[in-house]
Amino acid sequence: xxxxxxxxxxxxxxxxxxxxxxxxxxxxxxxxxxxxxxxxxxxxxxxxxxxxxxxxxxxxxxxxxxxxxxxxxxxxxxxxxxxxxxxxxxxxxxxxxxxxxxxxxxxxxxxxxxxxxxxxxxxxxxxxxxxxxxxxxxxxxxxxxxxxxxxxxxxxxxxxxxxxxxxxxxxxxxxxxxxxxxxxxxxxxxxxxxxxxxxxxxxxxxxxxxxxxxxxxxxxxxxxxxxxxxxxxxxxxxxxxxxxxxxxxxxxxxxxxxxxxxxxxxxxxxxxxxxxxxxxxxxxxxxxxxxxxxxxxxxxxxxxxxxxxxxxxxxxxxxxxxxxxxxxxxxxxxxxxxxxxxxxxxxxxxxxxxxxxxxxxxxxxxxxxxxxxxxxxxxxxxxxxxxxxxxxxxxxxxxxxxxxxxxxxxxxxxxxxxxxxxxxxxxxxxxxxxxxxxxxxxxxxxxxxxxxxxxxxxxxxxxxxxxxxxxxxxxxxxxxxxxxxxxxxxxxxxxxxxxxxxxxxxxxxxxxxxxxxxxxxxxxxxxxxxxxxxxxxxxxxxxxxxxxxxxxxxxxxxxxxxxxxxxxxxxxxxxxxxxxxxxxxxxxxxxxxxxxxxxxxxxxxxxxxxxxxxxxxxxxxxxxxxxxxxxxxxxxxxxxxxxxxxxxxxxxxxxxxxxxxxxxxxxxxxxxxxxxxxxxxxxxxxxxxxxxxxxxxxxxxxxxxxxxxxxxxxxxxxxxxxxxxxxxxxxxxxxxxxxxxxxxxxxxxxxxxxxxxxxxxxxxxxxxxxxxxxxxxxx
Amino acid sequence: xxxxxxxxxxxxxxxxxxxxxxxxxxxxxxxxxxxxxxxxxxxxxxxxxxxxxxxxxxxxxxxxxxxxxxxxxxxxxxxxxxxxxxxxxxxxxxxxxxxxxxxxxxxxxxxxxxxxxxxxxxxxxxxxxxxxxxxxxxxxxxxxxxxxxxxxxxxxxxxxxxxxxx
Ligand code: FES
Ligand code: FES
Numbered sequence: 001x002x003x004x005x006x007x008x009x010x011x012x013x014x015x016x017x018x019x020x021x022x023x024x025x026x027x028x029x030x031x032x033x034x035x036x037x038x039x040x041x042x043x044x045x046x047x048x049x050x051x052x053x054x055x056x057x058x059x060x061x062x063x064x065x066x067x068x069x070x071x072x073x074x075x076x077x078x079x080x081x082x083x084x085x086x087x088x089x090x091x092x093x094x095x096x097x098x099x100x101x102x103x104x105x106x107x108x109x110x111x112x113x114x115x116x117x118x119x120x121x122x123x124x125x126x127x128x129x130x131x132x133x134x135x136x137x138x139x140x141x142x143x144x145x146x147x148x149x150x151x152x153x154x155x156x157x158x159x160x161x162x163x164x165x166x167x168x169x170x171x172x173x174x175x176x177x178x179x180x181x182x183x184x185x186x187x188x189x190x191x192x193x194x195x196x197x198x199x200x201x202x203x204x205x206x207x208x209x210x211x212x213x214x215x216x217x218x219x220x221x222x223x224x225x226x227x228x229x230x231x232x233x234x235x236x237x238x239x240x241x242x243x244x245x246x247x248x249x250x251x252x253x254x255x256x257x258x259x260x261x262x263x264x265x266x267x268x269x270x271x272x273x274x275x276x277x278x279x280x281x282x283x284x285x286x287x288x289x290x291x292x293x294x295x296x297x298x299x300x301x302x303x304x305x306x307x308x309x310x311x312x313x314x315x316x317x318x319x320x321x322x323x324x325x326x327x328x329x330x331x332x333x334x335x336x337x338x339x340x341x342x343x344x345x346x347x348x349x350x351x352x353x354x355x356x357x358x359x360x361x362x363x364x365x366x367x368x369x370x371x372x373x374x375x376x377x378x379x380x381x382x383x384x385x386x387x388x389x390x391x392x393x394x395x396x397x398x399x400x401x402x403x404x405x406x407x408x409x410x411x412x413x414x415x416x417x418x419x420x421x422x423x424x425x426x427x428x429x430x431x432x433x434x435x436x437x438x439x440x441x442x443x444x445x446x447x448x449x450x451x452x453x454x455x456x457x458x459x460x461x462x463x464x465x466x467x468x469x470x471x472x473x474x475x476x477x478x479x480x481x482x483x484x485x486x487x488x489x490x491x492x493x494x495x496x497x498x499x500x501x502x503x504x505x506x507x508x509x510x511x512x513x514x515x516x517x518x519x520x521x522x523x524x525x526x527x528x529x530x531x532x533x534x535x536x537x538x539x540x541x542x543x544x545x546x547x548x549x550x551x552x553x554x555x556x557x558x559x560x561x562x563x564x565x566x567x568x569x570x571x572x573x574x575x576x577x578x579x580x581x582x583x584x585x586x587x588x589x590x591x592x593x594x595x596x597x598x599x600x601x602x603x604x605x606x607x608x609x610x611x612x613x614x615x616x617x618x619x620x621x622x623x624x625x626x627x628x629x630x631x632x633x634x635x636x637x638x639x640x641x642x643x644x645x646x647x648x649x650x651x652x653x654x655x656x657x658x659x660x661x662x663x664x665x666x667x668x669x670x671x672x673x674x675x676x677x678x679x680x681x682x683x684x685x686x687x688x689x690x691x692x693x694x695x696x697x698x699x700x701x702x703x704x705x706x707x708x709x710x711x712x713x714x715x716x717x718x719x720x721x722x723x724x725x726x727x728x729x730x731x732x733x734x735x736x737x738x739x740x741x742x743x744x745x746x747x748x749x750x751x752x753x754x755x756x757x758x759x760x761x762x763x764x765x766x767x768x769x770x771x772x773x774x775x776x777x778x779x
Numbered sequence: 780x781x782x783x784x785x786x787x788x789x790x791x792x793x794x795x796x797x798x799x800x801x802x803x804x805x806x807x808x809x810x811x812x813x814x815x816x817x818x819x820x821x822x823x824x825x826x827x828x829x830x831x832x833x834x835x836x837x838x839x840x841x842x843x844x845x846x847x848x849x850x851x852x853x854x855x856x857x858x859x860x861x862x863x864x865x866x867x868x869x870x871x872x873x874x875x876x877x878x879x880x881x882x883x884x885x886x887x888x889x890x891x892x893x894x895x896x897x898x899x900x901x902x903x904x905x906x907x908x909x910x911x912x913x914x915x916x917x918x919x920x921x922x923x924x925x926x927x928x929x930x931x932x933x934x935x936x937x938x939x940x941x942x943x944x945x
Binding site for chain 1: 809811812813814815816817818819821822824851852853856863867868870871872873874876877878879880881882883886902904905906908909910911912913914915916917918919920921922
């Protein structure tokens with residue numbers, strides 16, 4: 001039921017200031033490393049400097065003799081429980097293939113030992129004094145060869161999947177998918193021609209400005225408290241409990257302000273170790289990764305090879321589509337199944353009229369850094385292939401790609417068999433699209449970039465560079481249906497303010513603010529009447545955490561439900577006070593007004609009455625939400641680039657995104673999500689890459705050598721929020737956190753082709769790669 | 780060693796290691812508003828003003844700034860326990876703050892830029908922000924924030940001139 005259109009909202013749809021902006025702007029807000037914790041000890045990891053080997057012996061004697069060293073942990077003196085560091089719902093779809101410390105090291109950067117000392121310097125010094133004797137094992141770095149019989153096997157020590165899914169470590173396969181419908185062979189036969197291409201995307205680092213950091217201490221009640229930069233406080237608590245065998249009831253996890261996540265902190269990397277230190281030493285503990293450690297030893301975007309085969313009729317109709325994905329998970333299988341699955345599940349429903357589809361995928365282990373969740377989550381890799389393939393097909397047929405996309409994309413009232421076939425480690429959930437404004441996105445974006453004036457014109461700039469434009473479209477999801485759960489509780493105070501407690505995790509995205517806006521809209525009070533407290537496992541109810549574009553839609557629905565219960569209670573108390581039926585009352589600007597007499601009572605009086613006078617009780621409520629579907633936001637993105645044919649340099653000139661995210665709860669924050677994702681996506685498309693030497697060692701683990709876009713690099717960026725209303729979402733909202741990162745790479749690739757006629761099947765589009773493509777075209 | 784530092788206009792007598800960076804000394808003495816993102820001069824989140832000029836405090840030896848004016852973001856609202864300076868206001872209003880980890884640096888860079896160049900072009904702004912990474916905003920709303928800050932400062936300058944003229 002569409003209860004309102006946006007103009008009628010008072011607090012939703014407004015560019016309300018972030019609830020934490022004052023303290024952040026003053027520099028007062030505390031991040032994990034900013035807490036004053038007394039008597040703390042420091043943990044520093046020793047990492048493997050070989051890509052694959054078995055530890056014969058660890059000699060810690062000299063290191064332990066250094067003044068200030070307290071203890072050294074390694075595989076010989078810590079629990080060897082298998083788990084996954086992926087912060088996902090339980091039971092996790094990622095394989096249990098990780099131990100705190102293992103007797104086998106699997107990549108350069110794998111954890112060998114943890115030194116605990118009175119200071120960070122002493123711990124670092126001691127880490128350098130530990131002698132490790134390895135039996136070196138052969139390594140495999142090329143993920144396209146990981147399954148070959150002569151490639152070494154990376155996991156052969158009891159690793160297992162927690163849920164019944166294909167897991168074949170004897171082939172280096174961490175996950176496998178094979179689904180389809182229709183008759184793929186017939187489909188290809190019916191086609192007039194086949195387009196088949198292979199696309200590749202590379203490793204990348206999230207580059208949150210705040211490096212991973214966690215701290216632990218015993219509070220005055222003797223409870224183990226972990227303060228951590230995490231996207232998943234409740235998963236962190238569960239995993240720490242399981243790995244260390246400590247009851248959940250003894251652990252409290254607090255997420256303070258956090259300096260960006262982007263998926264990199266959806267991973268329980270440090271929490272078990274700080275907990276271990278505190279449990280073993282009784283002292284408060286801290287581990288903070290250096291930037292180099294973040295690059296090498298935290299998590300990355302999974303590299304992926306996507307082969308797309310499409311059978312196409314002269315009319316443009318696609319008769320069959322086969323997607324074949326191969327994903328590199330590095331040494332451990334974090335998110336092995338689900339990122340792979342999303343390359344298909346977030347992409348293939350978009351052209352839902354294709355009668356026959358097959359999606360095959362495998363995730364393999366290699367002796368390289370570990371993949372994990374990264375904004376876009378497989379859809380980025382899938383859309384890179386899909387959007388170029390569509391550009392190729394329409395060019396071949398001389399069709400207008402704008403009209404073509406508008407003709408074939410999924411529409412309101414339609415469904416796709418993929419929704420049902422592909423879920424998170426099990427079958428998905430079927431759904432009918434209730435809101436899709438992709439046509440408007442495409443039209444408005446095209447107008448904004450000046451598509452028809454620019455496409456195919458190969459305008460020359462004064463410096464000789466040639467320009468072109470390209471497009472990409474896409475969809476994502478809003479949470480994981482029937483899996484992700486968010487909850488909220490609210491209590492009322494006698495000055496008419498409310499405490500809003502949410503498990504949801506604000507990574508800087510502004511979710512504390514938009515959840516407060518949702519509650520404020522229900523209760524008709526200014527947002528500053530909502531006192532938000534989030535992400536503290538002792539104080540706030542459960543939430544899966546910030547991932548899968550779920551917070552606005554899933555947690556937002558819980559907040560809305562909860563606020564509606566409060567509103568009901570408020571109206572009942574007011575009805576006693578005013579002597580009037582509830583049905584004649586309504587809430588307005590922090591008061592309850594009688595429809596009959598116009599008489600009103602303030603929230604403050606209502607709460608005071610309920611606490612001290614009549615029908616005494618605390619006005620409070622809680623609610624949880626699990627959503628039966630995951631309505632996709634839609635986007636159309638357009639790049640204009642200039643290419644220097646002499647050097648292969650590519651400069652993005654303009655980038656336009658038009659997005660249907662349902663009702664934007666806070667348009668400024670929604671735009672901010674799109675803009676941040678776009679620049680990250682452009683930077684990934686053009687410059688970001690991990691370079692390895694022959695031993696699998698990353699040779700550029702610093703911002704100086706791993707180039708990410710900064711202010712002077714960015715093109716002119718324009719974001720259009722297309723008006724839309726999702727009836728299943730809180731006040732019409734869907735999601736917006738991830739979707740915009742998927743379009744930059746294909747839109748830029750398509751624009752490069754438009755400019756200079758070369759096709760780039762592999763990111764990043766470095767000058768060398770573009771130059772090579774230009775050269776080979778000449779030959 | 781021990782020496783007197785001038786931090787946000789106040790003299791602070793601090794014990795420190797002769798090899799310590801300004802970042803270390805500031806954070807160890809409770810100035811947690813100065814953030815650390817790489818400790819290698821490559822991200823800018825540790826920016827402070829040294830005699831009004833932005834520097835990466837992780838690349839400056841503490842010993843070299845004794846007697847010089849160090850300003851952290853807290854220095855911008857020193858006389859005011861709850862308020863925001865116009866530059867901070869602008870960032871909060873224009874959406875220039877997402878996670879906020881880079882905000883102290885961005886605000887200081889803006890403050891310094893606008894004090895030298897009250898009406899910067901977009902290019903001036905982007906160049907001033909070079910080396911100051913923000914992974915959240917894509918810089919679009921940071922640019923908006925700096926422009927809004929310039930307007931706010933201009934308006935408040937006019938105000939105070941009017942005040943003085945009275
Ligand atoms: S911490 Fe100083 S520049 Fe990164
Ligand atoms: S706001 Fe997060 S890094 Fe700038």
